[in-house]
Amino acid sequence: xKEKTLLIDNHTNQNRWITVVVFGFLLSPLIGFISxxxxxxHGSIVLGRGIAILLLVMILVKSPQLRISKYFIMAVLYYIxxxxxxxxxxxxxxxxxxxxxxxxxxxxxLHSSSITDKTYNKAMVWMLYLIGISxxxxxxxxxxxPLFLVSKIVETSFSWDKYNKTQYRLSSIWSYVNFxxxxxxxxxxxxxxxxxLIEKKKSVRNIALLVVALLIYCLVSRQRWILVSYxxxxxxxxxxxxxxxxxxxxxxxxLICLGIxxxxxxxxxxxxxxxxxxxxxxxxxxGSWQQRSLGWAAFSRFFNDFFLLGINMSKxxxxxxxxxxxxxxxxxxxxxxxxxxxxxxxxxxxxxxxVMLIKNSYRLGKKTKNYGYFLMFVALVAGGFSNxxxxxxxxxxxxxxxxxxxxDKISYLQKVRI
Numbered sequence: 001x002k003e004k005t006l007l008i009d010n011h012t013n014q015n016r017w018i019t020v021v022v023f024g025f026l027l028s029p030l031i032g033f034i035s036x037x038x039x040x041x042h043g044s045i046v047l048g049r050g051i052a053i054l055l056l057v058m059i060l061v062k063s064p065q066l067r068i069s070k071y072f073i074m075a076v077l078y079y080i081x082x083x084x085x086x087x088x089x090x091x092x093x094x095x096x097x098x099x100x101x102x103x104x105x106x107x108x109x110l111h112s113s114s115i116t117d118k119t120y121n122k123a124m125v126w127m128l129y130l131i132g133i134s135x136x137x138x139x140x141x142x143x144x145x146p147l148f149l150v151s152k153i154v155e156t157s158f159s160w161d162k163y164n165k166t167q168y169r170l171s172s173i174w175s176y177v178n179f180x181x182x183x184x185x186x187x188x189x190x191x192x193x194x195x196x197l198i199e200k201k202k203s204v205r206n207i208a209l210l211v212v213a214l215l216i217y218c219l220v221s222r223q224r225w226i227l228v229s230y231x232x233x234x235x236x237x238x239x240x241x242x243x244x245x246x247x248x249x250x251x252x253x254x255l256i257c258l259g260i261x262x263x264x265x266x267x268x269x270x271x272x273x274x275x276x277x278x279x280x281x282x283x284x285x286x287g288s289w290q291q292r293s294l295g296w297a298a299f300s301r302f303f304n305d306f307f308l309l310g311i312n313m314s315k316x317x318x319x320x321x322x323x324x325x326x327x328x329x330x331x332x333x334x335x336x337x338x339x340x341x342x343x344x345x346x347x348x349x350x351x352x353x354x355v356m357l358i359k360n361s362y363r364l365g366k367k368t369k370n371y372g373y374f375l376m377f378v379a380l381v382a383g384g385f386s387n388x389x390x391x392x393x394x395x396x397x398x399x400x401x402x403x404x405x406x407x408d409k410i411s412y413l414q415k416v417r418i
Contacts, residue, residue: 018113021106022401024050025394026126028185032176036152069111074353075103078338081346085309099392103353106397115405123402124196127189127395128210134186135213138172138220143264151175166270169222180388183226185395187383188376190214191233192399195372198236204246208253211237215254216261219268222275225387229379236371292386298324299336309343334389335381354381354391357400364407373403 024031031050035041079100115123140148146168147155154175174182190210197207211234218227240246262268273279298320305314314320338347358377365371376399383389391397 018109018115018401019119021109022115022119022123022398023126025398026123026130028177028181028394029130029173032151033149033173036176066108067111069107071353071356072104072107072111074349074356075100075107078346078349078353079104081342081349085342085346086312088309088313099390102392106392106400110401110404114408115401117409120402120405123398124193127193127398131186131189131193131210131213131217134172134174134182135217135220138170138217141170141172142220142266146170149173166267166274167222170220172217172221177394180383180390181393181395182221183223183229183383183387184380184389184393186214186217187226187229187233187379188393188395188399190230191236191372191376191379192402193372194233194236195370195375198239198372199368199370204240204249205253207237207240208250209257211250212254212257216257219261219271220266222271224276225383227276228386229383232379232382233372233375236375239369295324299340306340306343308345310341310346312341313343334387335384337388357391360407361403364403364410367410368406370406373399373406 082098082100137149141150146163147158150158150171154171171179171182172186174185177185194207194210197210214230214234218230237250240250258268301323302311302314302320305311305317305320311317311320338350341347354377358374358381361374361377362371365374376396380389380391380396391400
């Protein structure tokens with residue numbers, strides 16, 4: 001009896017560690033705000049150090065129960081490659097707490113702990129609240145003050161003389177985390193919540209409100225890659241179109257909300273023409289897409305130089321960066337940045353990790369008909385073709401934790417039935 005009680009206590013303690021991670025990530029905008037105001041440190045640094053400290057405590061308290069997963073192995077091999085290849089090229093000889101090391105720590109914590117159904121359901125509610133807060137702050141930034149609740153980095157770079165209401169991209173509360181969290185985190189929340197609501201057959205009206213709220217958020221943000229992610233994730237609602245009443249409900253909610261947005265003064269047509277279609281400069285091919293195409297041109301031109309160990313190991317690295325016009329291609333072509341930087345030998349582990357996550361999320365979708373997690377990863381990959389992409393995103397990591405719990409629960413229920 002004593003042994004059984006001890007096992008229960010250990011499991012409860014393990015839940016505490018992963019629960020701290022879940023709600024720490026969900027509170028990342030608040031943590032970023034506080035860390036900037038008090039310590040003048042960016043929120044992403046605080047989060048990275050926070051989970052590193054959590055791992056250290058976890059090792060000291062629960063070291064015999066740490067579990068090595070296939071995700072962790074791929075992450076460690078990728079991290080080793082990111083250390084060794086720069087050392088060989090002479091560009092870096094320091095061991096730092098970067099995004100690659102955070103991935104390792106995250107997957108070690110993920111598979112050494114487990115959340116409860118209560119935490120899972122609470123996280124769902126918190127994500128819904130965060131979506132609402134993100135939309136509300138974006139609307140305040142749109143109609144009243146574009147500098148409302150933005151980080152010091154955004155505020156410093158802002159200029160009223162150069163402010164263009166049609167072109168300016170809003171970050172809502174997420175600039176306290178990083179420049180892409182307003183897309184990847186919010187879209188991860190949206191994918192998980194939407195999949196959950198559809199699977200549980202919740203009210204079509206509530207689902208329609210969620211879908212339209214995220215559409216307004218994407219339009220107001222004025223970022224094409226976020227809108228593409230939104231369209232991919234929203235494809236889940238095709239399951240609701242089997243009934244005419246559902247179709248009518250979704251269309252009515254869409255028209256009413258967009259009508260209110262236009263009545264409030266949002267320049268929708270101008271945003272579509274001059275921001276999304278780059279009409280002012282002659283079209284998308286002459287606007288921001290030109291920078292992306294330059295990145296792809298550099299990729300194809302110098303492919304043989306970085307194929308094995310990355311561009312920095314090549315004698316033509318200087319020519320590559322001169323052709324690209326920057327010291328990093330991560331911002332514009334995030335999906336192939338690991339390949340360019342570390343070659344096939346170094347980056348293969350990252351791509352294998354990503355493929356395993358996508359494959360497992362698809363299998364989960366086939367079992368449950370909840371494709372929210374799968375479409376989240378598809379949107380992550382799609383966003384990475386025109387923007388920086390990384391698994392080290394608060395919303396994405398919360399979604400991965402919830403996906404693991406969901407997988408474990410489905411497996412457990414299947415065993416019980418057998």
